[in-house]
Amino acid sequence: MHKIQIDMFEAGNGDSFLVKCIGDYHTNILFDFGYSSTxxxxxxKHLKYIAxxxxxxxxxxxxxxxxxxxxxxxxxxxDNGPADMPQVIGVKEIWHNSYRHLEMVETTKPLTEKEIxxxxxxxxxxxxxxxxxxxxxxxxxxxxxxxxxxxxxxNWNTYFDGKAVSYQKxxxxxxxxxxxxxxxxxxxxxxxxxxxxxxELKIKFPTIELNGDAIFxxxxxxxxxxxxxxxxxxxxxxxxxxxxxxxxxSISFPEDVDEINxxxxxxxxxFYGKKMLFLGDALPSIxxxxxxxxxxxxxxxxxxxxxxxxxxGSAKNINKKxxxxxxxxxxxxxxxxxxxxxxxxxxxxKIIVRKTKKITRNLYFTNELSKLKIFENExxxxxxxxxxxxxxxxxxxxxxxx
Numbered sequence: 001m002h003k004i005q006i007d008m009f010e011a012g013n014g015d016s017f018l019v020k021c022i023g024d025y026h027t028n029i030l031f032d033f034g035y036s037s038t039x040x041x042x043x044x045k046h047l048k049y050i051a052x053x054x055x056x057x058x059x060x061x062x063x064x065x066x067x068x069x070x071x072x073x074x075x076x077x078x079d080n081g082p083a084d085m086p087q088v089i090g091v092k093e094i095w096h097n098s099y100r101h102l103e104m105v106e107t108t109k110p111l112t113e114k115e116i117x118x119x120x121x122x123x124x125x126x127x128x129x130x131x132x133x134x135x136x137x138x139x140x141x142x143x144x145x146x147x148x149x150x151x152x153x154x155n156w157n158t159y160f161d162g163k164a165v166s167y168q169k170x171x172x173x174x175x176x177x178x179x180x181x182x183x184x185x186x187x188x189x190x191x192x193x194x195x196x197x198x199x200e201l202k203i204k205f206p207t208i209e210l211n212g213d214a215i216f217x218x219x220x221x222x223x224x225x226x227x228x229x230x231x232x233x234x235x236x237x238x239x240x241x242x243x244x245x246x247x248x249x250s251i252s253f254p255e256d257v258d259e260i261n262x263x264x265x266x267x268x269x270x271f272y273g274k275k276m277l278f279l280g281d282a283l284p285s286i287x288x289x290x291x292x293x294x295x296x297x298x299x300x301x302x303x304x305x306x307x308x309x310x311x312x313g314s315a316k317n318i319n320k321k322x323x324x325x326x327x328x329x330x331x332x333x334x335x336x337x338x339x340x341x342x343x344x345x346x347x348x349x350k351i352i353v354r355k356t357k358k359i360t361r362n363l364y365f366t367n368e369l370s371k372l373k374i375f376e377n378e379x380x381x382x383x384x385x386x387x388x389x390x391x392x393x394x395x396x397x398x399x400x401x402x
Contacts, residue, residue, distance in 0.1 A: 002177075002272040006306060007046065007397035008332050010366050011038040013339045014068030017278065017308060017332070018046065018397075021271040027178045029059045029269065031278050031308070033072025040075065042396040047076075047089045056090035058174060062145065063280035064097075064264045065224045070145055077148035084153065093155045095265060097185075098146045099220040100212070101157060101164035102194040104201075107209040115208050119215055122204060123222035146217035164190055165265050169294060177271060183290045184266040184282055193263040197224070224260060243374045245384065248349035249320075256283050256316040266290075268304075274402055277326065279310035284322040291325060305402045306330040309351070313343020323350055329359050330400060336367045345371055352384045361386040364398050 002023045009016040011034025021027040028050055033039050047057070062073055080088045111119070149156050157165055159172050167186045171179040185193070200223045201210060210216060256262070264280030266287060279287060287310070295302055307328040311317035312335035331351055335342040343365075352361060352375070361384075365372065368390040375381075375388055391398035 004271055004274060004276070004305070004402040006276075006332070006400045006402070008334055008364060008366055008391070008400075009034060009038060009042045009397045010336075010391060011035065011042075011072075011334055012068065012336050013312065013342065014038060014066075014072075015063070015280075015308075015312070015334045016043060016069075016072065017334075018043070019269060019276065021178050021269075023177045023272060025175055025177055026053070026055050027058050027175060027271075028055060029061065029174075029178075030057055031061045031267075032063055032069040032280075033076060034068060035071045036075040037072075039072030043072065043076070044079075044088065046396065051086075051089040056092055058092050058178075059180075060091055060094045060096075061265055061267065061278075062094065062096035063266075063278075064260050065221060066260065066281070067225055069280075070221075070225075074145050074148065077145065077152060077154075080152070082152045083155070091154060093158060094149060095157060095159070095165045096145065096149070097157075097164045097190070097193075097263065097265070098217040099197065100146075100214070100217055101162075102190060102197065104194055104198055104210050104216075105212050107211050109209060109211060111208070111211065111213055111215070116213075116215060119205060119208065119219055123215075123219045144218045144221045146214070146221055150214050150217065166190060167290060171268075171270065179270050181268040181270070181294065182265065183268060183277075183294070184286050185263040186286070186290065189259075189263045189286065192259045196259045200224075243377065243380070245349045245353045245380065248346045249353040251315075251346050252319065253315040253346070255285060255319070256281075256311065256314065261311060261317070262286060264310075268294075274305040276306040276308070276402075277304045277328075278308045279317075280308075281311040281317065284310070284317060284319045288322045288325060300325040301327045304328045306332065306400070308332045308334075309343075309347070311342070312340075313347045314340065315344035315346045318347050318350060320350060323354060327354070327359070327361075329362055330402070331361060331363045332400075333363065334366045337369045337371070341371075343369075343372075345374065348372070348375055352386045358385050362389060362400075363387070364389045364391075364400060366391050366398060 005020040007018040014034035015032040016034040017031040019029040171181040173179050261281040264282045266282045267278050269276045313333040
């Protein structure tokens with residue numbers, strides 16, 4: 001029997017998803033780590049159990065560089081140690097885009113010791129939700145995700161010949177049973193990200209030429225994390241007093257303009273005819289364009305067996321045009337409602353209110369939030385064919401089988 005198990009871990013206002021494809025092989029894919037506390041409290045024990053079953057993580061996807069996706073990974077790779085002698089669980093492959101993948105090198109001239117010390121001392125960031133005392137971290141071994149991957153000898157973007165993980169129309173065969181199509185980022189998103197990182201490096205280190213030293217992977221990571229979260233005014237209107245779902249669904253919003261979110265690694269995972277769409281914090285216009293390139297128009301709306309909703313249900317990362325071409329019986333939204341107040345109720349309404357075949361849409365949340373009460377009306381659920389599901393507060397994750 002072939003089945004898929006998805007664990008959406010409690011990750012605060014972040015993301016962490018473990019996908020187990022159970023067939024002739026047991027294929028384990030982890031998307032993001034949430035915060036350091038996410039890993040230590042909720043993920044670590046599950047990874048140790050998988051290792052006890054003589055299994056590994058076949059793939060780890062770090063979708064982008066924000067703390068709510070990456071910080072737990074820093075702690076995990078510190079704890080796990082060398083790739084050939086893992087202390088928690090073996091990891092076959094990591095997908096994560098960093099400085100080294102974006103062709104930013106200007107010179108082959110090595111850095112001086114003074115320049116290295118200067119970069120280290122000016123690349124310090126406090127890792128959020130670190131247990132056992134908050135630590136500031138810099139470009140030394142074990143301090144950042146890139147440093148860990150490099151120092152411990154991990155397979156890093158090897159399916160892309162060591163270059164950036166980016167759009168490929170043809171799926172990547174992870175093994176005989178599981179294939180993955182990288183929907184985004186495209187070349188355009190990576191070029192925009194490269195410009196942002198290069199500008200910030202030049203602001204931070206104006207007299208230093210960029211070379212191929214691994215220290216710049218850490219510098220980019222630290223600079224990005226110091227700039228996050230980016231406080232863009234949310235233009236959402238005060239509609240929380242209405243239970244008119246059509247009205248909520250009709251409200252449109254400006255698209256997210258953040259280059260780091262736009263560069264999120266977005267994937268379709270396929271296993272014995274079932275397919276799941278993991279959107280990271282991607283932008284709807286990018287995803288829509290890519291899906292139109294991958295699939296024949298006659299197949300729209302594309303049915304996915306599960307969809308991880310982009311950016312914790314932000315109204316700026318999903319729109320009607322995208323939802324017109326995708327649908328599912330299972331939607332996942334990970335957030336505790338803090339920082340930006342995600343998810344936006346207009347996003348939930350857009351998912352629910354659609355004139356498509358009458359499937360029951362199940363919406364899964366890591367946390368039960370007061371703003372979601374309007375969707376718990378039984379008459380609305382019957383009319384629009386949807387159900388709300390919340391993680392049991394005593395559990396590490398909300399678990400769904402496909």
